[in-house]
Amino acid sequence: MGKLLSLLLREDSCCSAQHKYDVFLDFENVQPTASELELFDDVQIVLTEASDVLSDLKNYSGADQHIRAAIINPSAEQNASTWEELIPRIRKLRRFYFFSQKIAFVVPQILNSICSDDxxxxxxxxxxxxxxxxxxxxxxFVFKFDEYKMQTPAIQNDFSYYRRVLMREGPSSYSTDLDDDSTSNLNIANKVSLFYAESTPMLRTLTNVTSQFLNTDKRLVDYAIEMLSTMVKVCIRMLETPAVQFKKRETHLFMLRVLVGLIILCDHVYPNGVFVKTSNIDIKGCIRLLKEQPEEIHTENLLNALRYTTVHLNDSSTSKTIKTLLMEA
Structure with a gap:
């Protein structure tokens, strides 16, 4: 394994802990230990598919023209042609939904592994x-998926049309080549429709499964919250420490996205969010770090994520200073 990055979380850090401690991370070269290997291999299968999912989503092309043609000229021939164009897209959208369930399956396993209070x-x-x-x-992945989804309104347009046809014409009116049970197609369509109705469906999946994990074992709630907070602090220190030099520029961008994703996750699962004074995350320091990045590193989309996908920003307990700092350009 390559040289480890030594990261000292000092008391003068903008997101430091109360006591000094050393954390060693090497996201560019880390390899699993023997004790990690079984879980690592299981999660890696999901992450490999995640890369394919992002590629398919990023390149998703809607069936807008075909749907408009079917609405303008609802002949049997045109409807059949539109349906033929639509089904491959629906197959992809269903795959994305089913993949979210794989994320929901592995996340509790990861949390259970890293949230041992010994x-x-x-x-x-x-x-x-x-x-x-x-x-x-x-x-x-969650951050990227939701960003691509929000940039692709054709996803909801395509699936809404597909679902309307199923409901209007009946599950067996058209061949779908999606499921042997035509009734199941409609049931799944309803679930998938709810999934895409969320502005950030993968974030919703992640926050729901994390909250469920915390509710399952109350003993680990405080530890899990401290673990997530510590991960935020580690990201901050790695990004703000000049001695830390990433070999790849993408690693720096990766750390910024993970930092923001962790803050959003914490805001969703912490009882009072991350913007209250009692939060052990210095949100002002995190916002400043994002705003002080070099000009070639664009962080506006990350700041927008904090502005619009957190849940406690507009609470009365959030100081005006934080709101102003985050909302100003």
Whole structure:
């Protein structure tokens, strides 16, 4: 394994912990230890598919013209032609939905692994670097998926048309080549429709499954919250420490996305969010870090994510200083 990055979380750090401790991370070269290997291999299968999902989503091309043609000229021939064009797209959209269930399956396994309260979160991060990196990659995937989805309104247009036809004409009116049970197609369509109705469907999946994990074992709630907070602090220190030099520019961008994704996740699952004074995340320091990035590193989309996908920003407990700092250009 390559040289480890030594990261000292000092008391003068903008997001430091109360006490000094060392965290060692190497996201560019880390390899799983023997104790991590079984879970690592399982998660890696999901992450490999995640890359394909993002590629398909990024290149998604809607059936707008075909749908308009069917609306203008609802002949049997035109409807059949539109349906033929639509089904391959619906197959992809269903795949994305089913993949979200795979994310929901592996995240609790990761949390269960890294949220063992026998050692401190900082030592846990150091001991399970490969699993922590995979969790970070899932957060990065969630962030990218929802960003691409919001940039592609054709997704909801295509699926809404597909679902309307199923409901109007009946599940067996057209061949779908999606499921042997035509009734199942309609049931699944209803679930998929709810999934895409969310502005950030993968984030909703991640926050729901994380909240469910915390509710399952109350003993680990405080530890899990501290673990997520510690991950935020590690990201901050790696990004703000001049001695930390990433070999790849993408690693720096990756850390920025993970930082923002963690903050959003924390705001969703913490009882009072991350913007309250009692939060152990210095949100002002995090916002300033994003705004002080070099000009060639565009962070406006990350700031927008904090502005519009967190849940507690507009609470009365959020100071005007934080709101102004985040909302100003």
């Amino acid at each position: 050692i401190t979160p900082s030592h846990q991060l150091e001991r399970q670097q490969a699993i922590v990196k995979q969790f970070s990659e899932i957060i990065d």
